Amino acid sequence: MIRRSLRAGAPLLQAMEQLKTVGLRPTRQRLALAQLLFERSSRHVTAEQLHGEARGAAVRVSLATVYNTLHQFTSAGLLREVVIDPGRSYFDTNTSDHHHFYDQAHCALSDIPGHAVSLAFLPQAPDGSVVERVEVIVHIRKVPR
């Protein structure tokens, strides 16, 4: 536990900082979930998955809290929600500029570095709107080799 928090100390501390600045109390549950989320580098997790991991790590936390926490972290800019699968949200721990490959048949998400894609021309946003972010999803399909 101590070793682990040393290894992944930076993002965890960063998360606690971020929580404080957003006015979220650093509770046992939020800290444990932050650790699970950020100790590995890039992840795409569902609420159910994270809840399962927490139970596996003997962290007592309800599914409702997992949902609350994922949404709060998303609002705080610690996570990005990826809506790509009808009826299931993924949360991406990578909030930097990047895009996704998606294999629908296998529900498999993987990252595309932001610099690997460049839009040659960004169309005019509708009047009275501003562009918040451009999301590129490359739908792929496994083929027998």
Added chain:
Amino acid sequence: MIRRSLRAGAPLLQAMEQLKTVGLRPTRQRLALAQLLFERSSRHVTAEQLHGEARGAAVRVSLATVYNTLHQFTSAGLLREVVIDPGRSYFDTNTSDHHHFYDQAHCALSDIPGHAVSLAFLPQAPDGSVVERVEVIVHIRKVPR
């Protein structure tokens, strides 16, 4: 009814053709739904919406059939499913090359012509996979003017 099918005859006939080639019987329900879907040009409808429209047009059809039909039309290439809103699928009658603006706060989808966006560099798909389609979603936000 007759006038309407004359006006929108082409896409409807095309739909019937497509149905036949895919081995779907041109039933009353499928034809009525095809007419509702394709008599206007470009649309983004949910299953519930289409079901409501059918009832409004005195077409007796169950919600289950609406779902079945939307999925069958999608498999047949007559529609494209747009997954963008957690917990609700949109079906797009425009299957030609194009992308979308999405205003999350208002659940508002609008089209971006395919030629308005061009990807300068397409990243390598993971080994054993082929790119099926590239989807660009420009997330926008309304601002007070």
Added chain:
DNA sequence: ATAGTTAATTAGAACCATTCTAATCTATTG
């Protein structure tokens, strides 16, 4: 046309991810 076969439709139940509720607990502040 008609009988037989196969596919489609249906109402309603079931499902499942997510959200809500209202009671309990915990972190913070004075």
Added chain:
DNA sequence: CAATAGATTAGAATGGTTCTAATTAACTAT
């Protein structure tokens, strides 16, 4: 340490979607 505001919780509720098993409709070959 008490008061208060915020967080957590179990379980119920919600809502879009899918499933089930029974009925109905379209096709095929006679």
